[in-house]
Amino acid sequence: MRWETFGETTVYDSPWMRVTLVDVDVPGHGRTDHHVVRMPGPAAGVVVHDPDRGVLLLWRHRFITDTWGWEVPAGKVEADETPLEAAAREVLEETGWRPGPLHPLVSYHAAHGTTDLMFHAFVADGAEHVGDPSDPSEAERVEWVPLDQVRALVLDGTLVDGLTLTALLRFLLGAEPRAGA
Numbered sequence: 001m002r003w004e005t006f007g008e009t010t011v012y013d014s015p016w017m018r019v020t021l022v023d024v025d026v027p028g029h030g031r032t033d034h035h036v037v038r039m040p041g042p043a044a045g046v047v048v049h050d051p052d053r054g055v056l057l058l059w060r061h062r063f064i065t066d067t068w069g070w071e072v073p074a075g076k077v078e079a080d081e082t083p084l085e086a087a088a089r090e091v092l093e094e095t096g097w098r099p100g101p102l103h104p105l106v107s108y109h110a111a112h113g114t115t116d117l118m119f120h121a122f123v124a125d126g127a128e129h130v131g132d133p134s135d136p137s138e139a140e141r142v143e144w145v146p147l148d149q150v151r152a153l154v155l156d157g158t159l160v161d162g163l164t165l166t167a168l169l170r171f172l173l174g175a176e177p178r179a180g181a
Contacts, residue, residue: 001027008036015040035114042118044087045074045163047171048099050126054146055168056095058139062161070145070153071164072121083107083120091124094138096131099124106170110162121167 006023013019018038025031048056057070073094077086084102091099105121133142145153153159154168 003027006031011035037115037117039115039117040076041079042077042083042120043074043163044077044083044090044120044122045072045167046087046091046099046102046122046124047072047105047167048091048095048097048124048127049147049171050144053144055144055150055171056091056097056127057143057145057150057164058094059141059143060139065160067160069158069160069164071139071161072167074163077120084122087120087122088124091127092130093134095127095142096129096133097127097142098130100126100128105167108166110166119163119166121163121170123167123171 004025006025008020008022011019011021017040020036020038021033022036023031024034050056056073058073059068059070061068073087073091075086075090075094077083081089084104087102088099091097102122102124105123107118107120109115110117110119133139150168151172154165154172159165159168
């Protein structure tokens with residue numbers, strides 16, 4: 001059954017997000033206002049893999065959840081770039097490594113019940129170290145984590161970032177990326 005919408009009112013707006021109330025008719029429950037977080041654009045992340053080194057990850061703190069964890073390089077896709085261009089830029093800015101050729105892994109909505117944010121995940125075949133990260137506030141450290149350790153981090157629940165977990169799981173599947181990713 002399809003929910004029917006009758007308009008949308010902005011509650012809050014900033015360059016980072018817009019919070020709206022959508023007037024929606026939920027079949028069997030009637031009309032209600034549903035909160036929606038609208039994002040200005042998609043985000044892109046990269047599993048940078050080197051067969052000898054493993055996966056390039058950032059160890060960082062997230063103040064919102066007050067947690068530390070490993071993450072793939074990722075960030076916002078700017079208006080003048082494609083998700084692939086943003087992915088390559090984010091790797092270089094956050095790690096100081098220039099990624100090798102990028103290939104699509106998966107594209108998905110992380111929480112499509114509350115937000116329209118789209119994530120695009122890519123895999124890079126290796127990387128070349130070109131210097132320090134241009135944005136040192138992104139991570140406490142950047143490391144190549146061996147693939148066996150990455151698998152262990154997934155299995156023991158240590159990886160909690162949704163983009164990182166989704167991208168790594170998709171990478172670990174080893175199957176061909178789906179069309180349109």
